[in-house]
Amino acid sequence: MRTQNYSRKRQAIYELLLSTDSHPSAEWIYNSLKQRYPDLSLGTVYRNLKLLESNGSVKSVAVVEGCERYDARMSPHSHFVCRGCGRVLDVFFPEELDDFAQRAMINGAKSVESFNLIFYGKCSEC
Amino acid sequence: MRTQNYSRKRQAIYELLLSTDSHPSAEWIYNSLKQRYPDLSLGTVYRNLKLLESNGSVKSVAVVEGCERYDARMSPHSHFVCRGCGRVLDVFFPEELDDFAQRAMINGAKSVESFNLIFYGKCSEC
């Protein structure tokens, strides 16, 4: 039987995401890996991000200036998006919030699977 | 002096948004108003949504299947997005959450202006 995830480039995309806290876009990942994999194509980055996302290995955490931004840190946390430069920062909220969300009774909802909390403002360098 | 907002179509777009709780997309608004304004163009809807948004009259509350969804209800609340049908429902969270967000100290942030909380799951009809 074939093992999964045996692709060098997929592995590289995933490891790059694990190693950074910049919540990169597909384009950023592409540019970062192009040096090591000169024949990498942008389509491959998109395809693998989608695949890793459906895996549950990776999450899309925000859309900044029209670009999806990804994160490989899967522990529950939230994000801050700078309206000046588009930087995306991690925000670790108190557990109460997670509890609240788990218990959220939403009128018209059958099941609540997840939530996404995004703060907006200016970062310390803007 | 010219008064502002004297455009019939802009007014219609805004009032349609006020009158519905479906959090429509530009396309939906366009289709809804085309009957009353047969010469309405989609560009006009986009332009006026952007204008109303920069006015603070209207908010973009979520992106569902690649389409921006708008809301004219400006009181602080949040949303639930159905992963099945894309429906967007209002969620009225307890005030504590708003307080928490106002007080949020975010490492690397100079100022926090707003936040956006979106729940995901299945609605009662999916």
Add this chain to the structure above:
DNA sequence: TTACAAATTAATAATAATTACTTATTTAGT
């Protein structure tokens, strides 16, 4: 009313992120 300048619009073209497709290459098991 008529004229006029600013605001708005329709219609169309342009952008740009993402996805689909088609053929070639790589991978893992035999």
Add this chain to the structure above:
DNA sequence: ACTAAATAAGTAATTATTATTAATTTGTAA
């Protein structure tokens, strides 16, 4: 090495949104 499945490169297609441009509408004031 051989083979079939998975993956990728390269390219074309899609699609929401934005920009442009010329025409129309609007408010004001002569």
